[in-house]
Amino acid sequence: MDNPTPGLPKFEYIKPASLDEASAFLVDHAGEARPFMGGTDTFVRLRAKAWHDKFMVDVKHFSGMNDISFDPQHGLTIGAAVSMNRIIESPFVQEHYPLLAQAARTVASYQLRSRATLVGNICNASPAGDTLGASIVLGGVLRVHGVGGEREEPLTGFFHAPGKTNLRPGDIATAIHFPLPPANAAGIYIKLNRNNDGDLAIVGVTALGYPDATAASGFRFKLALASVAPVPRVPVEAEAILADAPITPETIAQAANAAMDAATPIDDTRGTAKYRKLMVRNLVKRAVNDVWEKLQ
Amino acid sequence: MAHHTITVTINGETEIVTVPSHMTLLEMLREELALTGTKNGCASGECGACTVMMNGAPVNSCLVLAVETDGAEIMTVEGLAHDHTLDPLQEAFVESGAVQCGFCTPGMLISSKSLLMRNPNPTDHDIREALVGNLCRCTGYVRIVDGVRQAAKLVASDTK
Ligand SMILES: Cc1cc2nc3c(=O)[nH]c(=O)nc-3n(C[C@H](O)[C@H](O)[C@H](O)COP(=O)(O)OP(=O)(O)OC[C@H]3O[C@@H](n4cnc5c(N)ncnc54)[C@H](O)[C@@H]3O)c2cc1C
Ligand code: FES
Ligand code: FES
Numbered sequence: 198m199d200n201p202t203p204g205l206p207k208f209e210y211i212k213p214a215s216l217d218e219a220s221a222f223l224v225d226h227a228g229e230a231r232p233f234m235g236g237t238d239t240f241v242r243l244r245a246k247a248w249h250d251k252f253m254v255d256v257k258h259f260s261g262m263n264d265i266s267f268d269p270q271h272g273l274t275i276g277a278a279v280s281m282n283r284i285i286e287s288p289f290v291q292e293h294y295p296l297l298a299q300a301a302r303t304v305a306s307y308q309l310r311s312r313a314t315l316v317g318n319i320c321n322a323s324p325a326g327d328t329l330g331a332s333i334v335l336g337g338v339l340r341v342h343g344v345g346g347e348r349e350e351p352l353t354g355f356f357h358a359p360g361k362t363n364l365r366p367g368d369i370a371t372a373i374h375f376p377l378p379p380a381n382a383a384g385i386y387i388k389l390n391r392n393n394d395g396d397l398a399i400v401g402v403t404a405l406g407y408p409d410a411t412a413a414s415g416f417r418f419k420l421a422l423a424s425v426a427p428v429p430r431v432p433v434e435a436e437a438i439l440a441d442a443p444i445t446p447e448t449i450a451q452a453a454n455a456a457m458d459a460a461t462p463i464d465d466t467r468g469t470a471k472y473r474k475l476m477v478r479n480l481v482k483r484a485v486n487d488v489w490e491k492l493q
Numbered sequence: 494m495a496h497h498t499i500t501v502t503i504n505g506e507t508e509i510v511t512v513p514s515h516m517t518l519l520e521m522l523r524e525e526l527a528l529t530g531t532k533n534g535c536a537s538g539e540c541g542a543c544t545v546m547m548n549g550a551p552v553n554s555c556l557v558l559a560v561e562t563d564g565a566e567i568m569t570v571e572g573l574a575h576d577h578t579l580d581p582l583q584e585a586f587v588e589s590g591a592v593q594c595g596f597c598t599p600g601m602l603i604s605s606k607s608l609l610m611r612n613p614n615p616t617d618h619d620i621r622e623a624l625v626g627n628l629c630r631c632t633g634y635v636r637i638v639d640g641v642r643q644a645a646k647l648v649a650s651d652t653k
Contacts, residue, residue, distance in 0.1 A: 207514075208514055209495045210560050235556075236556055240517075240555070253558075255561070280550075305626060306541065306625045306626020307607070308544050308552055309538055309553060311552045312553070
């Protein structure tokens with residue numbers, strides 16, 4: 198009989214002395230080494246024999262990786278190794294980016310969030326990642342150290358497929374930066390799952406709204422959908438509808454339908470494609486209504 | 494295969510252990526240090542039976558590498574009682590019938606301990622939220638929530 202709780206396959210644990218050394222090692226061992234953060238996705242994949250890496254390259258100890266800082270002019274910077282719990286408990290996040298804290302709180306369990314990181318959630322690029330939507334609508338930009346030096350990766354356009362992003366061998370995300378949120382913004386993340394807590398999303402809807410004089414409706418809404426496409430999906434038509442026509446129950450219903458049309462889900466153990474599409478419509482309606490009420 | 498010699502404080506005692514890279518904290522505790530109070534239920538972060546405190550925060554020890562605990566402070570269920578006196582949580586668990594087969598209990602106790610450390614006066618909702626990552630196949634949870642609530646009261650009355 199298979200051991201139901203197998204140990205980890207053999208690998209070497211590497212703790213490089215510098216980011217340059219880490220990137221160089223990752224490039225030299227492309228395909229058999231990966232950056233190691235909280236390990237919560239990595240261990241499960243290794244045990245399931247879906248991943249076969251020979252080297253785990255720990256990158257949590259570098260300078261700045263464990264810091265959260267807020268600058269009232271420029272916004273919030275979260276080091277890549279900062280755990281979800283520290284983000285949730287950060288006064289900066291609670292005051293200026295409550296949506297991020299709310300989304301992070303829906304991830305798994307308290308003890309898992311002591312280790313799981315926001316940047317790991319993003320780099321892992323699962324369509325079900327609960328914090329991807331909030332990170333996108335809040336304008337998150339990853340800071341990346343690669344063999345060619347430092348660069349920035351805005352999350353728009355970052356995700357290509359499950360597990361596939363703009364990151365290349367040697368790349369290490371060192372932090373995520375969020376600009377100041379728009380004035381008077383309100384947001385919500387609605388996660389539909391099989392039980393109330395501790396499960397992956399069947400559908401996740403993130404909505405952020407704020408007054409914007411340049412929009413015909415006077416408001417702009419940023420939306421992101423989880424678990425309904427190979428990547429986090431931004432329903433741009435739904436966003437445009439909410440910017441262009443006065444916000445009424447009819448406009449919101451129309452936007453919810455557009456979001457449903459943007460979703461391209463699959464059937465899996467958590468739900469069918471058809472159910473997911475309908476839930477996108479219902480939950481987008483609920484999310485936009487909720488944000489709209491908060492904006493009044 | 495690379496081995497690493499680490500120094501880790503476990504329940505207040507300093508241990509020097511040599512571990513292979515791929516050994517988890519859970520395996521080190523159970524198999525190298527004979528601290529078998531911490532349980533292996535799923536080895537995938539789902540059940541919480543392996544929960545221990547690492548530098549003051551509860552973690553799934555099946556998802557932490559032993560080598561990563563170099564320099565860390567770990568508390569396991571064996572570290573809860575002192576001089577043959579049970580922790581108030583352990584007393585309350587016994588009194589409220591929160592233990593049946595006992596497999597989930599070490600993890601439940603550590604998660605509850607962490608909750609009471611950050612929130613000495615939790616609501617039932619807080620308790621349930623803190624225990625989302627700890628599965629129990631016996632009790633139906635009600636008595637576990639009772640136990641944590643009772644422990645919070647015990648601690649509050651002791652410190653008055
Ligand atoms: C029981 C369980 C429940 C879970 N529930 C949820 C849930 O409800 N919602 C949810 O969204 N997720 C959930 N997850 C998934 C996981 O916990 C999250 O995705 C977590 O945020 C991953 O972060 P990590 O730091 O552990 O990443 P790791 O496992 O360390 O890394 C994940 C991947 O990203 C890469 N990576 C990580 N950091 C970097 C970096 N700085 N630079 C470059 N690449 C990097 C790694 O190489 C690896 O490929 C769950 C996992 C488990 C085991
Ligand atoms: S054994 Fe670690 S969570 Fe189940
Ligand atoms: S008492 Fe048996 S699993 Fe909880």
